[in-house]
Ligand SMILES: Nc1ncnc2c1ncn2[C@@H]1O[C@H](COP(=O)(O)OP(=O)(O)OP(=O)(O)O)[C@@H](O)[C@H]1O
């Protein structure tokens with residue numbers, strides 16, 4: 001899409017002012033681009049040195065991740081599995097709740113209820129993640145251990161539940177935007193064909209908004225995958241190759257937080273491993289993001305008849 | 306065109322002292338009119354005069370708009386449409402409506418047509434029904450090979466014909482058409498007009514249109530609404546050639562918009 005430029009004739013001094021504004025904006029853009037380029041350059045250089053040492057094949061297929069061990073192992077699979085568990089698990093909890101809230105707000109809630117719920121949603125989005133993490137550790141995990149005594153003190157289930165709670169506002173808000181973008185006459189048409197409201201919601205509203213809803217889920221998953229504090233507090237921070245929700249795990253991003261705390265010296269392979277993991281995370285998150293964007297533009301293209 | 310009808314012919318829909326307000330704004334004031342069975346009735350009038358609102362009162366769609374308050378009565382085939390034991394969902398199955406914007410669902414052509422019948426628990430020959438209604442809007446020959454085509458890939462005129470067919474699939478008694486051609490080019494418009502003619506007198510048709518010539522071409526009776534009031538209602542020919550009200554005349558001759 002092309003943005004339309006505002007053009008208007010003005011005095012010379014106004015023109016000079018506008019040129020100044022344009023230069024400042026350009027400078028900001030340049031700073032952002034240069035910073036991004038520098039970040040990418042560091043990432044590529046360190047990851048490159050890592051992969052010169054450890055073959056990508058071994059990196060992707062070995063099943064043990066122990067970069068700081070006396071005999072270090074660099075199989076990233078446990079981190080990938082852990083990351084997928086958190087991303088998918090959180091979405092499994094957040095999607096039904098968020099989507100139902102969005103449908104309720106869009107179709108059923110009175111304006112006062114809607115305002116109240118929107119306020120609560122905004123409030124949830126403002127809770128620091130460390131608070132969520134402590135909630136997971138001191139409330140959710142003990143509750144889970146009452147239900148299933150086999151649950152470990154650090155476990156994936158607690159992390160998924162609470163990360164799901166954290167991304168709930170994202171899912172709700174973005175799904176609601178997707179619902180709002182469905183033209184109201186389409187819903188009227190469904191009702192005018194003698195369908196009860198519930199049927200119009202499930203057969204017309206949701207299918208028409210499905211692209212946007214999927215994008216909402218992907219964007220929320222990208223947030224879940226990037227979350228570190230809740231995951232570290234609830235699921236421990238130990239790389240283990242397991243799908244069990246009752247055991248602890250480590251994600252790519254949670255591992256990265258250890259760079260700040262650890263004692264990996266610059267230039268060592270252990271140090272470079274962080275950048276390799278960072279590169280994987282970057283590619284993965286970027287992929288999810290682009291998939292979401294593509295879905296959004298495709299669904300917009302289809303709705304605009 | 307069918308033989309002229311007096312507004313006193315056996316009415317299907319009768320509005321009496323019908324008023325609608327949105328908050329403080331009055332959209333319809335004290336409308337009383339009868340729609341005779343099997344006729345085509347046009348509702349004309351300047352933008353915002355209440356054409357859409359009147360149509361939506363006839364199938365109880367209007368109450369879905371937030372803040373709409375309706376008073377007065379509408380009778381359909383002798384029963385009080387706004388009576389306490391009337392199910393609005395059932396009303397909408399018998400009084401179908403087509404909208405100004407084309408509104409195909411993001412589904413296949415087949416599923417668009419099947420939507421209404423399925424919602425009302427239709428158990429007969431769906432395939433046959435789809436063919437029948439698509440034929441009656443001249444769409445069958447164009448899409449018969451591929452009923453799985455997404456409806457959104459049809460042309461604008463085809464979309465609107467699909468929407469009409471979709472409504473016909475419910476076998477309603479009355480068709481309410483709200484400016485069904487305002488988004489279409491002249492050719493597609495002519496097509497829709499000939500379909501409307503062909504559907505009469507099997508269906509009673511009420512058509513809201515800003516296009517007075519369309520009203521003149523199509524309808525047996527014409528109602529002229531102005532600022533929520535029914536100024537004049539009668540045989541189309543009489544209303545166009547010899548209007549009773551000065552305001553009708555100035556609207557018809559294009560001196561007001
Ligand atoms: N949902 C609504 N909420 C508030 N006011 C409304 C609503 N729908 C219609 N109105 C008002 O009621 C009046 C009649 O509107 P209506 O849409 O029935 O006119 P119309 O004759 O169909 O106009 P047009 O030719 O532009 O379609 C207008 O003043 C409009 O602003």
Ligand SMILES: [Mg+2]
Pocket residue numbers: 356357358483484
């Ligand atoms: Mg209208």
